[in-house]
Amino acid sequence: MKKFSIFHVQGGIGKHVAATAVAKTIKNNYPDRRLIVVCAYPDIFINLPYVDRVFQIGNTSYFYQEYVQDKDSILFHHEPYYTTDHIHKRKQLLDTWCDMYGLKRSNEKPDVRFNKLQYEVSKGVWKRSKPTMIIHTNGGMMTTNAKPYSWTRDMPQDIAQELVDHYKKDYHIFQITKVNSPKLDGAEHIFATPEFSLSLMEFFSLLLHSRKRILIDSCVQHAAAALKLPSTVLWIGTSPKVFGYDMHDNIVTDIPYDFKLPGSYLFDFDFNGNEVEYPFDMDTKLFDINKIIESVNRQR
Secondary structure (H helix, E strand, O other): OOEEEEEEOOOOHHHHHHHHHHHHHHHHHOOOOEEEEEEOOHHHOOOOOOOOEEEEOOOOOOHHHHHHOOOEEEEEOOOHHHOHHHHOOOOOHHHHHHHHOOOOOOOOOOOOOOOHHHHHHHHHHHOOOOOEEEEEOOOOOOOOOOOOOOOOOOOOHHHHHHHHHHHOOOOEEEEEOOOOOOOOOOOEEEOOOHHHOOOHHHHHHHHHHOOEEEEEOOHHHHHHHHOOOOOEEEEOOOOHHHHOOOOOEEEEOOOOOOOOOOOOOOOOOOOOOOHHHOOOOOOOOOOOHHHHHHHHHHOO
16 A cells, blocks of 8 residues: 655745755655645645655645545644744744654755756846846735735845945846835846746746845745855844744844734734834834845855
């Protein structure tokens, strides 16, 4: 009888990239089982050699009969965000996720892979006359009706524009942002949305051809870690201890401790950035621009 591990992943793109490390851990713990992944973004898993089949949520015809009914299958389908360790920010997300399943993790990392054709096509898509730099200013849901700015994760517009002004002479700068978010002068704007005919793997392939990267807590910093590309990552309302990677230079703003959180339940700051809970004074500069520039200049 065939044996299966069934790994179900839901949530955003960044969470899916992080989940590749969990998928590898499942396979390493159960090497004799075929690994079946059910997720929202199958492109992230399709090229991974340790994943045997990938299904998109909602497109799982005959799945029960193929992998569950009278089969030797183990299901991995719990939500790590609602565990005690995650809520108390005790561990990195991947450790919490694997511990929740009782898996022994051997420091497996996120994994993004391109096939030969994807890589060859990407060289033509992202070639520019100057070395390229990525500035990821606005993350989260990349739909046309998404919230334009989330103070808890997005890069402050004034900081981002200063960085573009500083580097635009020497670099072609790609700004990754939302369709309805503020656009930076002097940057080429990139939107990871179907409306602009950019596939997910084409979007991630931009990283392969970048010389410098200034990112936020969103999918691109997970993908950069998966591709072993050290980056400068700015953090405001989320924690690099939980969502970040040591390979990056994680720059964290200082949040005052006298703020009120009337709308918060199990987490302090919502990913979407509740404006009523903004804890900074009107004239507070969230990051030291010189510290960011020093970090970016160290990237090799």
